[in-house]
Amino acid sequence: MFLVGALALLALVTRAGVVVVERRYPAQGQAVDVNGASINLVDIGPRDGQGPPLLLLHGASSNLEAMRKPLGDLLAQRHRVLLADRPGHGWSPRERDEDSTPALQARMLDEALGRLGVDRVILVVHSWSGALGLRMALDFPSRVAGLVMLAPVAYPWRGGVGGYNVAVTTPVVGPLLAHTITLPLGLALMAPGARGVFAPQQMPDDFVEQTATPLLLRPREFMANARDLVTLKQAVIEQSPRYGEIKAAVTIVAGDADRTVYTDIHSRPLAKVIPQARLIVLPELGHMVQNAVPELVASEVERMVAAVAPVDASGP
Secondary structure (H helix, E strand, O other), rough: OOHHHHHHHHHHHHHHHHOOOOOOOOOOOOOEEOOEEHHHHEOOOOOOOOOEEEEEEEOOOOOOHHHHHHHHHHOOOOEEEEEEEEOOOOOOOOOOHHHHOHHHHHHHHHHHHHHHHOOEEEEEEOHHHHHHHHHHHHOOOHHHHHHEEEOOOOOOOOOOOOHHHHHOOOOOHHHHOOOOOOOHHHHHHHHHHHHHHOOOOOOOOOHHHHHHHHHHHHHHHHHHHHHHHHHHHHHHHHHHHHHHHHHOEEEEEEEEEOOOOOOOHHHHHHHHHHEEEEEEEEOOOOOHHHHOHHHHHHHHHHHHHHHHHHHHOOOO
């Protein structure tokens, strides 16, 4: 009886917490309808900038705000920048569990771009979205003018993705955890966890607040994020043999001190199988590339824009 009462209380705390979090971090941008769902997208920067628009895609456990500050705002000084909440994250709802895979998310993003009247884009992707950007380049090559990858996931790795993520994707047990202890526990552990991802760099003091990271702790988003992580390894096992087919220009920026997505497992092998890939590995750089070296990333994006702009200007 005590356990039932405790769980009921935690469920009420979670529901109240969700209301507080959503009021603190309201939706930004516009909802673009795609195949029975919607993609939340923010469109900033000049429409008449040089080259194709830039589409910035966040990794796991985050939302579009993680790519907006500082990188998106920096790039938007000269270019049209599109920032999207991946399905299930931020303010993009997820209607189906299977939408956790890079293949289906790539299809939804392709459809969203079409509905916006956007033809080709340069993708700027971080971490989990490395697999998504690669899948878009494989399945929708006419859509991807170039691909700038920051600490990308590309290949299978040893081990798992954390026992709690596996538990949250388990029927019955998962929803119970997500609707009771995830939010109160997560609020206590969020900042220390984020600091670990930044290491060896220091996390900015206002990072959690500025990137609306507490949205992750809402039950529906936490379960979606866990499913993204649990299904990712099989997804890259299936798609990685095709990477040599990618024709788009690719730039990879990674750090040799990244202990979240290991450069030797992902970035270095990827650069070897894509003939036109440009690989930059920085010493003592951790996982949060866009926060640690935003000016360097912006310069590499500018380099990509300069490379693809003449092609876009000449037409198909």
